[in-house]
Amino acid sequence: MRGKVYHYTSIEVFKKILKFKKLRFTRMNSLNDKSEYKYGLQLLKNKIVEFEKDNNIIRGFDTSIMDRFMFSDDLYSISFTECGDDLSFWNSYYVSKTTPISIGFNRSNVFNSEFIINRCIYDDPYPKMTKERYIWFRQIFDLRNILNRSQNREYIHITFQTAHIKQKPFEIEKEWRAVSFPPKNIEMGKFKRGEKEVDYFDQSIDLESISEIIVGPYYQLEKNYEEIIQLISETGLNSLVSKSLIPFEL
Numbered sequence: 001m002r003g004k005v006y007h008y009t010s011i012e013v014f015k016k017i018l019k020f021k022k023l024r025f026t027r028m029n030s031l032n033d034k035s036e037y038k039y040g041l042q043l044l045k046n047k048i049v050e051f052e053k054d055n056n057i058i059r060g061f062d063t064s065i066m067d068r069f070m071f072s073d074d075l076y077s078i079s080f081t082e083c084g085d086d087l088s089f090w091n092s093y094y095v096s097k098t099t100p101i102s103i104g105f106n107r108s109n110v111f112n113s114e115f116i117i118n119r120c121i122y123d124d125p126y127p128k129m130t131k132e133r134y135i136w137f138r139q140i141f142d143l144r145n146i147l148n149r150s151q152n153r154e155y156i157h158i159t160f161q162t163a164h165i166k167q168k169p170f171e172i173e174k175e176w177r178a179v180s181f182p183p184k185n186i187e188m189g190k191f192k193r194g195e196k197e198v199d200y201f202d203q204s205i206d207l208e209s210i211s212e213i214i215v216g217p218y219y220q221l222e223k224n225y226e227e228i229i230q231l232i233s234e235t236g237l238n239s240l241v242s243k244s245l246i247p248f249e250l
Contacts, residue, residue, distance in 0.1 A: 004211060005080035005107045005117060005176045008089050010096030011227060014103065014213075018235050022202040023110070025076035025180060028163060030198040037072045040165030043124050044158070048137060051129040061138050069141065069149060071159045075179055076201060080105065080117060082174040085244050090216050099224055100216030104240075107176065110209045117178045120164045122171035212240045217248040 007023070017023065028037055045063040052060045081089065084102050089095060107117040140155055149155050163179045182188060182201050190197045213232070215225045221243060228241050 003107055004084075004104050005082060006084040006102040006104050006212075006214070007078070007080050008092070008095045008100070008102045008216075011099035011101055011224060011231075012096070014101060014228075015231065017103070017205075018207065018231065020202065021204055021207055023078055023205050024200050024202050025078050025178070025182075027073070027199040028075045028077050028179070029073050030193070030196070036166060037070075037075075037163060039167055040162035041066060041070055041072070043126055043165065044162065047126050047129040048134065051131075051134050055131075061134075061141070065141050070162065071150075071156075071181075072163075074181055075159070075163055076182060076199075077163065077177050077179045080107070080176040080178075082176070084212065084214050085246060087246050088172075090244070090246065095216070098218060098220070100218060101224070101228065102214045102216065103210055104212030104214065106209045106211050108209075110205050111178065111203060114183070115178050115180055115203060117176050118164055120166050120173075120175040120177055121161075122166055122168050125161065125165065207235070207237060210237055210239050212242070215241070215243050217244045217246045219248055221248065 009017075045066060048061055048063055051057075083089060084104055089102070090100055110117060140149055140152065160179050164177055166173075166175065180203075183203070186201045186203075188199060188201050190199055192198070213228050215221060215228055218224060225241070225243055232239050232241055
């Protein structure tokens with residue numbers, strides 16, 4: 001279905017989603033691939049350095065300051081994919097091995113308008129830097145202005161765009177992300193991922209956006225399938241339930 005994205009998880013987590021009508025956003029600096037946000041930021045830095053080289057600017061802009069002031073520690077995200085039944089996702093470390101499912105959402109109405117699910121960018125989205133844009137960046141990161149950066153809508157847009165940039169080899173994932181600052185007055189929490197504590201907040205969703213559940217490969221697939229059928233029936237959702245076409249043993 002056009003406009004559908006999938007979120008891989010477990011039946012146990014799905015029960016909590018149905019009960020509390022929420023999805024979890026985790027702090028982006030807790031992503032398992034530490035290079036993700038840094039990669040997008042480096043592309044932006046490269047454009048600045050390229051402009052300075054082309055224009056023989058001797059006293060260049062110290063781009064290292066961007067590492068501290070691009071909101072990477074303040075952004076939270078949740079990931080989806082266009083792939084609903086994909087072996088690489090079923091085999092990934094963050095998907096349950098015993099009760100795996102992927103939840104298909106109609107992405108246009110998962111959240112309210114403040115939380116938009118955007119496609120990740122697997123290329124360099126930044127055009128060659130102009131003189132006007134270069135001056136703008138230098139002004140933004142001037143010590144007299146840097147504390148006011150959170151009020152600049154264009155700067156916020158660039159920060160969010162950077163949070164959607166991934167390296168080209170990961171394009172096969174066809175990832176989509178919702179990225180946000182924590183809403184005002186939202187309850188924050190922590191959970192353990194291995195030995196590390198991860199910050200999160202849970203955001204309300206529209207359960208009617210759940211259009212499909214795919215039950216993942218496992219030797220008890222039939223049992224898991226029947227449990228999902230029962231959950232959907234009890235909840236009254238009009239969601240298609242199907243089984244993975246990938247054999248459990250390959």
